[in-house]
Amino acid sequence: MVQKLFFASIFVGALLGSGHPAQAQTPPDAAAAAAAVAEIRQTIDAAWKELQAYRTGGGKPATPEHPALKWHATLWTYREQHPGTEAATRATADAIRLLVRGEFWEQAHARTDLVGVDDLSWERLSAALYEEGATRKDFTYTIDKLSKVAAATASPTIKSAVLLDIGRAQRRQGDVAAATKTFEASRAAAPGSASSEEAGGLIYEITHLSVGLPAPTFSARARNGKTVELAALHGRAVVLVFWATT
Amino acid sequence: MFVGISVDTNLDRLDTFVKEKAIPWAQLADGKAFDGPIPKLYRPNGTPTLFVLDRSGKIAAKLGSAEQVEENLRKVLTQP
Numbered sequence: 357m358v359q360k361l362f363f364a365s366i367f368v369g370a371l372l373g374s375g376h377p378a379q380a381q382t383p384p385d386a387a388a389a390a391a392a393v394a395e396i397r398q399t400i401d402a403a404w405k406e407l408q409a410y411r412t413g414g415g416k417p418a419t420p421e422h423p424a425l426k427w428h429a430t431l432w433t434y435r436e437q438h439p440g441t442e443a444a445t446r447a448t449a450d451a452i453r454l455l456v457r458g459e460f461w462e463q464a465h466a467r468t469d470l471v472g473v474d475d476l477s478w479e480r481l482s483a484a485l486y487e488e489g490a491t492r493k494d495f496t497y498t499i500d501k502l503s504k505v506a507a508a509t510a511s512p513t514i515k516s517a518v519l520l521d522i523g524r525a526q527r528r529q530g531d532v533a534a535a536t537k538t539f540e541a542s543r544a545a546a547p548g549s550a551s552s553e554e555a556g557g558l559i560y561e562i563t564h565l566s567v568g569l570p571a572p573t574f575s576a577r578a579r580n581g582k583t584v585e586l587a588a589l590h591g592r593a594v595v596l597v598f599w600a601t602t
Numbered sequence: 603m604f605v606g607i608s609v610d611t612n613l614d615r616l617d618t619f620v621k622e623k624a625i626p627w628a629q630l631a632d633g634k635a636f637d638g639p640i641p642k643l644y645r646p647n648g649t650p651t652l653f654v655l656d657r658s659g660k661i662a663a664k665l666g667s668a669e670q671v672e673e674n675l676r677k678v679l680t681q682p
Contacts (some may be wrong), residue, residue, distance in 0.1 A: 452636060481660065500656055538654055557645060561645055565664065566661065567662065567663060567664070568661065569660060570658075570661075571655045573655065576632075577630075578629055578630055579616065579617055579631060584628050587659070588603075589603065589659075590657065591657055592603055593654070593655065593656060593662075593678045594603075594604075594654075594659075595603070595604045595605070595655070595671060597605065597606045598646035598649055598651040598652070599608055599609070599649045599650045600610050600649045601608070601615055601616055601619040
């Protein structure tokens with residue numbers, strides 16, 4: 357964790373163009389960056405709460421009074437005022453995601469076009485483009501745009517993130533073979549990154565949890581003290597219910 | 603048969619809930635939520651997620667709600 361923060365501070369320092377050698381970076385920079393992230397997260401949370409309330413109240417998408425428009429503007433202003441910071445990458449991704457949720461496709465595309473291929477906002481923004489395709493039941497734009505980013509970016513983590521969402525789009529379209537290949541490319545692009553891990557998980561889902569495959573077996577003690585051994589239940593139909601009381 | 607895998611972290615609350623609602627099937631829970639070994643094995647997308655397994659132990663369906671359990675179970679049970 358300490359090491360992570362240390363690298364984060366170097367990274368933020370580099371983005372800010374402070375010009376100091378890495379050794380000169382002091383913890384207050386990391387603390388300030390973390391505080392900025394915490395602050396923007398509060399703004400983002402407030403935005404999503406208002407969208408939820410709007411929707412619960414019967415509000416329709418793509419209307420002039422949709423709260424996504426105003427919150428998107430707030431977050432985009434933040435991006436412009438704090439270029440290159442981690443907080444700005446969050447603001448960027450959620451600004452566009454809000455437009456997607458509000459079904460303001462053209463505005464979302466126009467904003468997306470302003471995000472350069474090496475802008476770390478893509479690590480989060482990628483999922484917003486997937487969401488657009490899933491909502492519209494048409495992944496043409498999603499796959500086209502993300503493929504261009506994947507081909508042009510110099511950042512391994514961005515490449516891994518956009519490949520992950522291309523793969524998710526392909527899987528949703530039913531092209532499991534293409535999705536598997538794309539997930540493998542995502543996994544290989546930036547080993548250890550969150551996207552890479554997720555891609556590995558999705559490959560596992562395809563290769564171990566698809567319909568028709570033998571269910572992974574386990575043996576565990578139940579709350580009532582009895583042991584449940586899945587393999588011993590062959591011959592009976594079984595429903596595994598993953599749930600929670602709340 | 604049904605097997606519950608609870609991702610609750612408060613196991614006392616789980617036990618109370620199961621007792622109050624008289625849920626008859628076994629509950630597996632280790633308090634580790636989605637990081638427990640069985641959720642890791644099955645990667646549920648949130649709760650509820652249901653896996654219907656046929657008599658040979660193969661995955662017959664993965665469901666995001668309990669709504670289609672009955673029709674999927676019926677399919678599985680009518681298989682030879």
